[in-house]
Amino acid sequence: MEGGSTASKQMTQVIKIFLSSPADVIAEQQAVLALAEEINDVIAFLSPDLNVRLEVLRYQDNVYPDAGRPQDVVDRQMPKDFDIYLGIMWMRCGTPTMDDPSGTIHEFRQAMKRREATGRPIVMFYFSDEAPSSLPRTTEAISQLAGVMKFRDELSLIGLTMSYPDRASFRERVRGGLLRAVADVQHRPSAVRVDSPDTEASALEVPASIAELARSYDEVRDTMRPGAERTRKMTAIFSDMMSQAPVAIKALERLKTSRSAGERLAAVALLRAFPQEAEINWLADRLDPDVETPFVGYQAATSLAQAVRSLPVEADANLGRTIDKAMALAKRNPNDPPRIHMLEQARQELLVKRRVSDA
Structure with missing residues (x-):
């Protein structure tokens, strides 16, 4: 019995983050990967007894070439048991699928369906307010931006949107949200103590x-x-x-x-x-x-x-x-x-x- 208890204490809880975005926010994706590693290092150094590790899931890393429509391949191969869905958009909505305006929107809606059924995953979506170097001029680029604006309006109705002013500030902006989500996955209270009014x-x-x-x-x-x-x-x-x-x-x-x-x-x-x-x-x-x-x-x-x-x-x-x-x-x-x-x-x-x- 004692040996089993010790073994369970040593088991590491892996908190899986599904990172979903079109191709124009690769820098933000890299920032999330680096932030997850940073948080893992901090936990390992300051609170090793937590036995928690963040793992970021992306189609670039977790999906291999296979027969079928691209989004069907992603749906088939990506793990379904992720704890946090983190979406990002800027100027592009993404490639349309059979049933949604883009793969990112499809993945968001799949995450919301599971959330409505099971209470998980935690869902966060960040939109960039960074001005482009030039305005969209092609029909495709204008259509992509229109898709982003329509989707952003849709998400604003359910309070799941956050924004960031530019790529340089994205990492710090997402840090607080990600830490809050990790605490919620673990059902832990906030680490910030708020003093009572009479103090x-x-x-x-x-x-x-x-x-x-x-x-x-x-x-x-x-x-x-x-x-x-x-x-x-x-x-x-x-x-x-x-x-x-x-x-x-x-x-x-x-x-x-x-x-x-x-x-x-x-x-x-x-x-x-x-x-x-x-x-x-x-x-x-x-x-x-x-x-x-x-x-x-x-x-x-x-x-x-x-x-x-x-x-x-x-x-x-x-x-x-x-x-x-x-x-x-x-x-x-x-x-x-x-x-x-x-x-x-x-x-x-x-x-x-x-x-x-x-x-």
């Missing part, structure tokens, strides 16, 4: 980087006309806020109570990066159209959805009540369907989570 830490000044992003949000909202371009800029600011979460999390209380909509948005971003059961009721209150703008309310809904994915099953009953409250508040403005749709997605994910935990 000295809560009185910390808002980091300059967050304050500047909050000012940028307030300026964009006040000076730009409503529309797709303003929403794109505000979404990019929200992504930047999330990337600053580790250095800003101790200022959460100050951000939550700020008179600045930008600083309250930053608090929402921190809770997307580091979900906390104690804060989900505050997030629900952001859905009140008399309290926050639709954009802040929508991002609060995405943070509630992330709480469903990240918090333990013991929080499910509280999450259910909170989502019901948020939905009632959101429906006060029926002319803003994205918030309501996002909450419906969170509710659906909670049902799947409960079904899987009861199985």
